[in-house]
Amino acid sequence: MGGGPGRRVLGSGPQPLPAGVEVLVVGAGIIGAAVASRLAAAGLDVCLLDRLGPAAGTSSAGEGNVLVSDKVPGPDLALALRGVELWHELAGEAGERVEFEAKGGLVVAHDEKELDALFTLAESQSQLGAHVELVAAGALHELEPALTEDLRGGAYYEQDCQVQPMAAVDFLVRQFGAHGGRLVRGAEVVGAEHDGQGILRSVRTTMGTVAVGTCVVNASGPWAGEVARRLGTGIPVEPRRGHVLVTEPEPPFVRHKVCEAGYVSTVHDDGTGLACSAVVEATRSGTMLLGSSREFVGFSRELDPEIIRTIAARAVALFPDLARARLMRAYVGFRPTTPDRLPIIGADSAVGGLYHATGHEGAGIGLALVTAEIVESLLFGRAPSMDLAPFAPARFAAAARTGTTSSSVLNVPNEAVERRTARPPASAVLPPHAAPRRQDWPSKGCSRRFALGATSPPLPYLLARRCCGSVSTVESSWLHAAAPSRELCCPTASGHGGRPERAASDGGSSAGSAPVLTASST
Numbered sequence: 001m002g003g004g005p006g007r008r009v010l011g012s013g014p015q016p017l018p019a020g021v022e023v024l025v026v027g028a029g030i031i032g033a034a035v036a037s038r039l040a041a042a043g044l045d046v047c048l049l050d051r052l053g054p055a056a057g058t059s060s061a062g063e064g065n066v067l068v069s070d071k072v073p074g075p076d077l078a079l080a081l082r083g084v085e086l087w088h089e090l091a092g093e094a095g096e097r098v099e100f101e102a103k104g105g106l107v108v109a110h111d112e113k114e115l116d117a118l119f120t121l122a123e124s125q126s127q128l129g130a131h132v133e134l135v136a137a138g139a140l141h142e143l144e145p146a147l148t149e150d151l152r153g154g155a156y157y158e159q160d161c162q163v164q165p166m167a168a169v170d171f172l173v174r175q176f177g178a179h180g181g182r183l184v185r186g187a188e189v190v191g192a193e194h195d196g197q198g199i200l201r202s203v204r205t206t207m208g209t210v211a212v213g214t215c216v217v218n219a220s221g222p223w224a225g226e227v228a229r230r231l232g233t234g235i236p237v238e239p240r241r242g243h244v245l246v247t248e249p250e251p252p253f254v255r256h257k258v259c260e261a262g263y264v265s266t267v268h269d270d271g272t273g274l275a276c277s278a279v280v281e282a283t284r285s286g287t288m289l290l291g292s293s294r295e296f297v298g299f300s301r302e303l304d305p306e307i308i309r310t311i312a313a314r315a316v317a318l319f320p321d322l323a324r325a326r327l328m329r330a331y332v333g334f335r336p337t338t339p340d341r342l343p344i345i346g347a348d349s350a351v352g353g354l355y356h357a358t359g360h361e362g363a364g365i366g367l368a369l370v371t372a373e374i375v376e377s378l379l380f381g382r383a384p385s386m387d388l389a390p391f392a393p394a395r396f397a398a399a400a401r402t403g404t405t406s407s408s409v410l411n412v413p414n415e416a417v418e419r420r421t422a423r424p425p426a427s428a429v430l431p432p433h434a435a436p437r438r439q440d441w442p443s444k445g446c447s448r449r450f451a452l453g454a455t456s457p458p459l460p461y462l463l464a465r466r467c468c469g470s471v472s473t474v475e476s477s478w479l480h481a482a483a484p485s486r487e488l489c490c491p492t493a494s495g496h497g498g499r500p501e502r503a504a505s506d507g508g509s510s511a512g513s514a515p516v517l518t519a520s521s522t
Helices: 030-041 075-098 112-127 137-143 165-178 221-230 262-268 305-318 320-324 361-379 394-402
Strands: 020-026 046-050 105-109 132-136 153-157 182-185 189-194 200-205 208-218 238-247 257-260 275-282 288-294 327-337 344-347 354-358 449-451 516-518
Touching: 020 030, 030 046, 030 165, 030 208, 030 354, 030 361, 046 165, 075 165, 075 361, 105 112, 105 137, 112 132, 112 153, 132 137, 137 153, 165 182, 165 361, 189 221, 208 221, 208 361, 221 238, 221 327, 221 354, 238 305, 238 361, 257 262, 257 305, 262 275, 262 288, 275 305, 288 305, 305 320, 327 361, 344 361, 354 361
Parallel strands: 020 046, 020 208, 046 182, 105 257, 208 354, 327 516
Antiparallel strands: 105 153, 132 153, 189 200, 200 208, 238 288, 238 327, 257 275, 275 288, 344 354, 449 516
């Protein structure tokens, strides 16, 4: 299987499916590319296979986060700290090609409860190697002058970084090719053959069968559960959908990655409902990326206007200057999520010759290089640099026998977690007469772009007209209720179906084109 419903094709040129290979890596996102590149550099004969191509799925829908700030003390944080070290090493080699920025992250608290919990978490993280500076309310504006005054304090994480995710995948795939690796696009895993001992010996794909000498590495992201099933086993990985909003380029006024304290809780929340918390950061091109949301809705790619409204409201509540920004587009991606919110890295407990490298939730970019390092150590029989038991696939079989899971628990009172019945903060609530209106939204199968036009409204006025007939209006004018509404047109022949990819050169901007809000469904 490997990869998702993306459009962009990166990396070295494709090759035909080989008859046999030492290692077959399924999935050419950031995890698969990192694993394949590392194993090829170690001298193994590696084939990287994807049903579409490099960065065609989750890796092209992320913000490129390399974070320490959202990691719970324990195995999660240990993995992240090593991941940051490896990204600094790669950045030294890659130079500007992956747009690595050691910008730091700022987590902010709205009230004393959040602040106490944040400080407690930060102190625990610091004891395990995280570089954290506690920030009083009066000092927040030294780090972020444009922040709202209505905050109680925060924590600054020096080690938080950002990369351009598609550029990073492209770099790793090119490294992989330089080491003799073979990239196969357009091949979907459909089955496997095992020997009498249950060891995986060959993989059937839509392009033919490939014999496997050493192992298969399942790095298929949110599709990894289905790939595992087709290979004769099972792992509990589900897609957790998230929305991202992209503004038109703005003069720089956000210096770091800034998020609400409640963001950490949304990452590790073991519930199944919707959770939203503000995350704001700028790209090198000047576009602003706004998040975040988390929900289990399968692989539905339909944009949810209520979620878009909530993300925008929370972002503007943090940075009031965003009220003048214009939304260029919005899209969704799918995080590969496990029941305990920890990744699955290691040998399958039922099928010999099969390894998994998946389930990183929203941390796949940051944890890609350390995951590759772990897989290499396992294949070569080297002692790992950390305890791998928390990431072992077998932990879920053990949990099923005992009726327990090793869930990641974060005791943070989270006023910033939004459920569908919750409302934006008081500073951003619509007056009763200006409540958002929602009628029809683009139907399943509609994949056209909605142009806002040269005179598109500021961010608080998110409007859309459904193409294919029926009209819809989605307004989130909670800051400027008296603003006139505008209608949007749908190009009849845009030629650009599906979710927009974030261009490696501009961080998602579309210079010279009208700002767009893209709605798609598969």
